Amino acid sequence: MTNPRFCLSILVLFFSLYTHPSLAALTTLSADKKLTGDQTLVSEGGVFELGFFKPGNSSNYYIGIWYKKVTQKTIVWVANRDNHVPDKNTATLTISDSNLVLLDGSSNQVWSTNTSSPRSGSVVEAVLLNSGNLVLRDRADDNASEPSWQSFDHPTDTFLPGGKIKLDHKTKKPQYLTSWKNTEDPATGLFSLELDPEGSTSYLITRNKTEQYWTSGAWNGHIFSLVPEMRLNYIFNFSFVSNENESYFTYSLYNSSIISRLLIDVTGQIKQMTWLENAQQWNLFWTQPRKQCDVYAFCGAFGSCSEFSTMGPCNCLKGFEPKSPSDWNLGDYSGGCQRKEKLQCENSNASNRNKDGFLAIPNVVLPKGAQSVGLGNAGECESICLSICSCAAYAYDSNGCSIWVGNLLNVEQLSSDDSSGETLYLKLAASEFHHDDKSSKGTIIGVVVGVVAGIGILLAILWRRKRMVASRKAAKGSLVAYGYRDLQAATRNFSEKLGGGGFGSVFKGTLDDSSVVAVKKLESFGQREKQFQTEVRTIGTIQHVNLVRLHGFCSEGTKRLLVYEYMPNGSLDFHLFQNKNFVVLDWKTRYQIALGIARGLAYLHEKCRDCIIHCNVKPENILLDAGFCPKIADFGLAKLVGRDFSRVLATIRGTKNYLSPEWISGVPITAKADVYSYGMMLFELVSGRRNSYYELSDSEDGKFRFFPTKAANIVAQGGNVLSLLDPCLEQNADAEEVTRMATVASWCIQDDETHRPTMGQVVHILDGILDVNLPPIPTFPQVSVDY
């Protein structure tokens, strides 16, 4: 009678019934079953789950599909995106009349699959497949080729592996992948991805289904022409299908245990996100358009877009405020901004003394939709804009005036390290100019016609004079502005060439005070102007024993030269790969070089006023002084990252084998991109050869080898690290140091940038202050592909 095991099982049964009275998940939904409250429908393999959900702080309920195993609830499909229900406990999802229907508390139909009825007598049921596809099919025929309805034909904002975004050839109607309205409202938003209805095999992204702002370019059988980074993709298998009825693009994953999705975000960008199980978060793998501000009218009328601002991408122009602050706070900026103060010209009975004025907004990308009004000086442009009440702004250059009538769309504020912008003169009510607003970056322009232009010319003349006498005077801290003739003399008319590269040639020179310098002469002025400016601005103002010292520069007419301290031992690649028959860098020196470079990079990343990402770390850019102390050189591609920002967009233009995966995939990079390149270089310090090489054998053709794969495996398995060593060293090295260096290198080249150490940590590890675990083996992109 008192069998304890029996009592226990009764108790367990009772307990589970009591706590989860209705939570038993369904596997199919049919006419005799209803889904309500917290009940869910789960796919057979437990991958996806369907049920009611409430996004964020919203109080509305929707039927949605999400990943069952992903801890961060991620909705991939919404049934009733434009018709919510207020209460999940009274609403029901069921099969009625061979359709899946959602009924609210009063049994009104809120949403339906709305397909015409299949064969009479068939019994329809709904099943959620492991692909995330919800299908409606005939129970008697569960192998039916075509379900009567499937959610993959009605995507919301997410394109899952196995799904498709198609163009129907008969109706010429594209299928849309459309963003949510905002982060808390799945309603049909403004941004859509579609296959070009003209039949060009390109995908387009549009705003409000009218204004196109991105295209993938045509499909060539392997990649879309304007998405070259697809060639380096090693996770997704994209394919394009076109037949008499439809064209579409679909994809699968090479490794089916990876969780990944493509979505069109409320930011108007398409994003491929991959779930990182260890970090428990979604990782942005790829995004287009890469710049938020390239999304058409993202900040709405009179909004100003800026990349990487910590305050979010959108701000209202000065004198304006968000039209709908609540939408604005939820990341829906489409409503734009409205004037705080009415313009005088709109105000029929205002007194004449309060005339409207103009605010100069410097360094912006000018808005779209300008009207050119012919040649004119600043004063004339201003009076034209004043004379038209609906003229909102003007700008001018050597081609004359441009004015904007009506709304201003797509104003982009550039950061201070990008001076490619122009000045926009924004019309504002006179009262806006009385506020003493110190945060305003603009300069208030008087309405006195003519004076502005006069001052401009005067300034230009003064500036030109000053530059002519400045040739040998110190400029910008301790930098010297050299005259071209002086450098010509110092280098004996550029006779002793030290080296050359993509940007120009480097010559040895001796200055008047008999100090020896290296003079870099940049070729093809114009294209190199930006690199010249970047180099002077970054390395020109900082000093560190492991960073090459810039003494000064020359900027005369079209001539651009940079003057550096002279490095008698040349660059690291020469010693590692070419000079081995003469001198072999011993292990101790290599270790000190690794440590020195790490210190230099740590300084750039962590100690400067702005974080500097070098963006081109490789042996060619490491110079060695007389004592083989390493100095990082060539800052032409460097990126300054303000202290409040951590990411920066950089065009893919470093050197292929040293580029990190996230950079290749086109997302904004952090200092961790340098860490990756540094790790690649450490492997080369150990092995004494390039990381990728062909190994010839007698029996077959050459085999492609990738040293980091081999090294990471040996390190991870605790194998013989000395076998990795440059043969020229003849095993003369400290095994513990070799292990430490190869281990750090393996950590530095992890795919996930958050797993890579900072350069500061690398210094501590190489110094022996910090211990380090064995790293996981990183996976590598298809390194043999030429970019």
Ligand SMILES: *[C@@H]1O[C@H](CO)[C@@H](O)[C@H](O)[C@H]1NC(C)=O
């Ligand atoms: C919900 O609202 C609170 C307070 O307004 C806010 O802190 C929180 O971030 C919101 N949650 C979401 C998911 O938006």
Ligand SMILES: *[C@@H]1O[C@H](CO)[C@@H](O)[C@H](O)[C@H]1NC(C)=O
């Ligand atoms: C269902 O389809 C019919 C015609 O196919 C259409 O007229 C009707 O508006 C649709 N209803 C819903 C709720 O979409």
Ligand SMILES: *[C@@H]1O[C@H](CO)[C@@H](O)[C@H](O)[C@H]1NC(C)=O
């Ligand atoms: C569906 O196909 C499987 C194998 O292909 C078969 O065993 C099964 O009998 C089929 N079911 C029906 C209802 O046709």
Ligand SMILES: *[C@@H]1O[C@H](CO)[C@@H](O)[C@H](O)[C@H]1NC(C)=O
């Ligand atoms: C989108 O287009 C519709 C008409 O096609 C228009 O009524 C609506 O105002 C547009 N919305 C926005 C935000 O531009």
Ligand SMILES: *[C@@H]1O[C@H](CO)[C@@H](O)[C@H](O)[C@H]1NC(C)=O
């Ligand atoms: C990629 O997808 C295509 C089409 O679905 C398939 O034929 C091919 O085998 C796949 N390739 C790999 C490597 O999985």
Ligand SMILES: *[C@@H]1O[C@H](CO)[C@@H](O)[C@H](O)[C@H]1NC(C)=O
């Ligand atoms: C195109 O549609 C017709 C009619 O629905 C169908 O018979 C045919 O098999 C389809 N073709 C392809 C390639 O799917």
Ligand SMILES: *[C@@H]1O[C@H](CO)[C@@H](O)[C@H](O)[C@H]1NC(C)=O
């Ligand atoms: C697929 O991914 C899983 C999880 O990331 C990993 O454990 C597995 O080794 C991968 N398989 C292949 C063949 O790469």
Ligand SMILES: *[C@@H]1O[C@H](CO)[C@@H](O)[C@H](O)[C@H]1NC(C)=O
């Ligand atoms: C004109 O001024 C009067 C008195 O200041 C004011 O009541 C009226 O609204 C103004 N009219 C317009 C069109 O602004």
